[in-house]
Amino acid sequence: MQRNNFIERSLAGALSFLRESIFADEYALKKGLLQSLDSRVKAATFLVFIIQALLIKQAVLLFCLYAFCLLLARLSNIRLGFFLQRTWIFMPLFSLFIALPALFSIFTPGEALLSFKIAGIQLIITRQGLGGAFLFIMRVITCVSFVVLLSITTRHFTLLKVLRTFKVPQVFVMTAGMSYRYIYLFVGIIENTYLALKSRIGTRIHRRKGQHLVAWNIAYLWQRSYHLNEDVYKAMLSRGYSGEPVVADDFKIKARDLLWICVVFMVFISVLYLNYRMKI
Amino acid sequence: MDNFIFELKDVYFSYLGKYPALCGLDIGIKAGEKVAVIGANGSGKSTLLHMLDGLIFPDKGTIKAFGEELKEGLFNEESFTRSFRKKVGLVFQNSDIQLFCPTVKEDITFGPLQLGVGREEVEKRLLSLADILGIAGLLDRSPHQLSIGEKRKVAIASTLAIDPEVIILDEPTAGLDPLTSRHIIDFLIEANLSGKTIITSTQDLHIVEEIADKIYVFNAEKKIIKSGLASEILLDTEFLRENNLIHIHRHKHRDTIHTHPHHHLDHHQ
Numbered sequence: 001m002q003r004n005n006f007i008e009r010s011l012a013g014a015l016s017f018l019r020e021s022i023f024a025d026e027y028a029l030k031k032g033l034l035q036s037l038d039s040r041v042k043a044a045t046f047l048v049f050i051i052q053a054l055l056i057k058q059a060v061l062l063f064c065l066y067a068f069c070l071l072l073a074r075l076s077n078i079r080l081g082f083f084l085q086r087t088w089i090f091m092p093l094f095s096l097f098i099a100l101p102a103l104f105s106i107f108t109p110g111e112a113l114l115s116f117k118i119a120g121i122q123l124i125i126t127r128q129g130l131g132g133a134f135l136f137i138m139r140v141i142t143c144v145s146f147v148v149l150l151s152i153t154t155r156h157f158t159l160l161k162v163l164r165t166f167k168v169p170q171v172f173v174m175t176a177g178m179s180y181r182y183i184y185l186f187v188g189i190i191e192n193t194y195l196a197l198k199s200r201i202g203t204r205i206h207r208r209k210g211q212h213l214v215a216w217n218i219a220y221l222w223q224r225s226y227h228l229n230e231d232v233y234k235a236m237l238s239r240g241y242s243g244e245p246v247v248a249d250d251f252k253i254k255a256r257d258l259l260w261i262c263v264v265f266m267v268f269i270s271v272l273y274l275n276y277r278m279k280i
Numbered sequence: 281m282d283n284f285i286f287e288l289k290d291v292y293f294s295y296l297g298k299y300p301a302l303c304g305l306d307i308g309i310k311a312g313e314k315v316a317v318i319g320a321n322g323s324g325k326s327t328l329l330h331m332l333d334g335l336i337f338p339d340k341g342t343i344k345a346f347g348e349e350l351k352e353g354l355f356n357e358e359s360f361t362r363s364f365r366k367k368v369g370l371v372f373q374n375s376d377i378q379l380f381c382p383t384v385k386e387d388i389t390f391g392p393l394q395l396g397v398g399r400e401e402v403e404k405r406l407l408s409l410a411d412i413l414g415i416a417g418l419l420d421r422s423p424h425q426l427s428i429g430e431k432r433k434v435a436i437a438s439t440l441a442i443d444p445e446v447i448i449l450d451e452p453t454a455g456l457d458p459l460t461s462r463h464i465i466d467f468l469i470e471a472n473l474s475g476k477t478i479i480t481s482t483q484d485l486h487i488v489e490e491i492a493d494k495i496y497v498f499n500a501e502k503k504i505i506k507s508g509l510a511s512e513i514l515l516d517t518e519f520l521r522e523n524n525l526i527h528i529h530r531h532k533h534r535d536t537i538h539t540h541p542h543h544h545l546d547h548h549q
Contacts, residue, residue: 156382185376234335238333242394
């Protein structure tokens with residue numbers, strides 16, 4: 001029974017992930033500190049934090065910066081449980097597999113902390129290795145947390161518009177925006193196609209038949225997207241598009257943004273100073 | 281001499297050079313007219329509207345707009361393209377095609393911004409249209425979050441934001457609830473009274489008399505089979521039935537079942 005529902009479960013899982021990750025504006029629409037800031041200012045200052053996290057050599061300072069990020073999340077009315085889950089889920093992918101070998105003396109020689117044997121091979125965890133791995137993990141989690149915090153407190157299309165401020169070509173930003181717009185349309189088509197299939201032949205589909213249907217649907221979707229591409233281009237031409245899109249920016253910098261810039265500047269300078277002092 | 285804004289002479293068009301879509305059309309549309317194009321599915325109505333909007337061009341025959349023959353090469357000239365697009369606006373049949381921006385606001389302002397309208401004027405048009413069409417509350421929403429009726433209104437707003445002299449609409453009331461349809465029809469009548477030329481393709485015969493003085497009827501051979509005053513053609517039930525525009529409707533009144541052609545016109549008589 002479980003195997004028979006494989007396609008249904010995969011589809012439902014993929015579609016619900018898309019909905020939650022791409023289209024969830026729930027936190028971006030809440031009232032909170034980061035939501036009230038100008039998106040350009042927010043993106044630029046978060047970039048400053050990320051660069052700082054990459055340059056800091058002291059694990060304690062990185063930990064402080066991470067704690068500051070969590071504080072910002074809380075002040076933006078984001079549930080810490082949700083936020084930690086969202087950020088730590090990426091850790092095995094981004095860092096664990098890199099950090100793990102660095103623990104051992106083979107890659108990081110130094111003062112031995114712990115030694116043990118696996119399959120007759122002597123493995124030694126060194127103090128330097130542990131310190132390096134901890135610093136690496138802290139660095140990655142701090143950077144990931146700032147990126148996730150920026151993305152969940154800003155509506156996605158606004159984030160795309162912010163790219164324009166950083167001189168990303170307009171055509172690229174517009175194409176990304178259109179992709180965002182049409183993913184939803186295709187998600188709807190996939191869902192409806194599956195429901196139509198289910199209503200006619202039920203969920204008990206033979207594996208081979210299921211594979212055939214999925215392959216056919218991918219081809220059909222490709223065909224649809226190709227036609228859509230042509231039609232959308234016609235719709236753009238019809239409204240005066242001539243190769244270089246013109247768009248209006250409606251960003252406004254308020255007193256609150258200036259205050260935020262001052263706070264960021266102070267945090268930046270303090271962390272920079274402490275990093276320098278701790279090295280001496 | 282007739283003052284035509286669109287003049288088509290013996291126009292032929294086919295897709296991929298082998299699927300005929302328009303065969304030998306002769307059409308003349310004057311400024312300020314209300315024109316409807318009616319016909320069964322696949323009779324070439326949408327193709328004609330795309331041609332009037334300068335998106336496709338005849339394989340044979342000529343199409344003139346504002347006295348100038350429309351040819352693909354002409355649209356490479358920026359000054360011509362800009363002037364033509366400012367004058368002619370098309371509302372597509374599928375609103376999902378027309379609404380390609382991430383938000384409603386960006387969709388409505390897209391056209392005028394491309395055509396060099398000043399930012400203040402664009403903002404003014406945006407607010408005015410949002411108010412008239414009752415979509416002010418949708419401006420920051422994404423088009424995928426809207427209902428079909430809301431999408432249609434936004435699509436109309438995105439074309440009208442250009443403030444074109446000619447408004448072309450492809451099946452503007454298809455699939456809409458009666459109230460939204462009424463809203464759109466009233467809006468088109470108002471637009472025509474203010475001097476706009478309205479060209480509509482539709483299969484809803486009950487709205488034709490209101491949105492058109494003159495109609496062109498297409499048949500399955502992609503030809504214009506009849507044209508003339510809406511009030512005259514709509515009374516020719518035999519002709520409409522032959523061309524799949526009305527059907528024999530069998531229904532019950534109390535205890536009696538009776539049959540008659542069904543075209544909704546009686547409601548307005």
